[in-house]
Amino acid sequence: MNEIHFRLDLNLLRVLVAIYREGQLNRAAAALHITPSAISHALKRLREHFNDPLFERDNRRMRPTVLCEKMLPEMQELLARMTSLVERSQDFQPIRSLRTFRLGIPEAIEAELFPVVYRKLVKLAPNCRFESIAIPHAQLADTLLQRHADLAIDVALPIGSPVQQRPLSQEPFVVLRRDSNKEQLTVNSYLASRHIAVSSRARGTVLEDYLLRELGVERQLAVRVQSYQTAASLCASSNALLTLPERIADRLVTQFPLRKWPVPLPIADTRLQLYWHDAHSADPGLQWLLNKVTAVLSPAIKKP
8 A cells, every 4th residue: 555545545444434423424414514415425435445334224324344343442542542643742722722622520419510611711822712511421422532522521420441530529428308307317217208319411320329229228209300400499499308519519509498417327439530541642732631630629628
């Protein structure tokens, strides 16, 4: 393979990754800011080069072939590392940068974390744009690799290399109950009550229930919602209990007729981690963002 051919193939790999990621030729063209005919022409050349159809139509989507599925994970990381290599040689000057930074933050804790982060970052990089997005846990690695998010803030997850992580904060859980109920909260009353769960996921066990199961106990869930704001409103107008991180509880008791109680069981603290992809670790802009978010949030969130 001569040098010219090699360069062309590297450019075409971006097309291959875009089709794989978007699932449609038109959407891949839009993502790369090129015409659909250019995408079709590139796909034809890729098929000839690999001697494989690479994608087959399945209704409205382009489904990857076995060969394509086998190649794509390493190919995506290769392209990400190439991009990072170019970025490494460029200085990041926050005061002049026009870059868009995306932070993956669960909806349940976005109201607590993003305003704090944004107020600090926008002072340091006034021309940058900052966005908060939700990332399903199953898509965390791919989202960070594809730079759909630069970093993510979430609870401790069982995820390893090439996703990197660092501890951000930890704080205890507490319980909120409507203020009119003055009775002492005990283990028996906690387990006999109905509870409100908060999660941005459509299904799956929430963190508090995992921790309670480690103690050999189960609680009775009455309702599941997406935000602590909604949960607090429900808690204030019912007998249901809301178990949540203390910092969030401290804000909610100023907005709703609620009273804060210690959890009457020895459950572990909630821990937040900062996540990013190793392929982009050398990017000066990402390093700046990681350091600033850590500096802002670590002291802002209570620690035991």
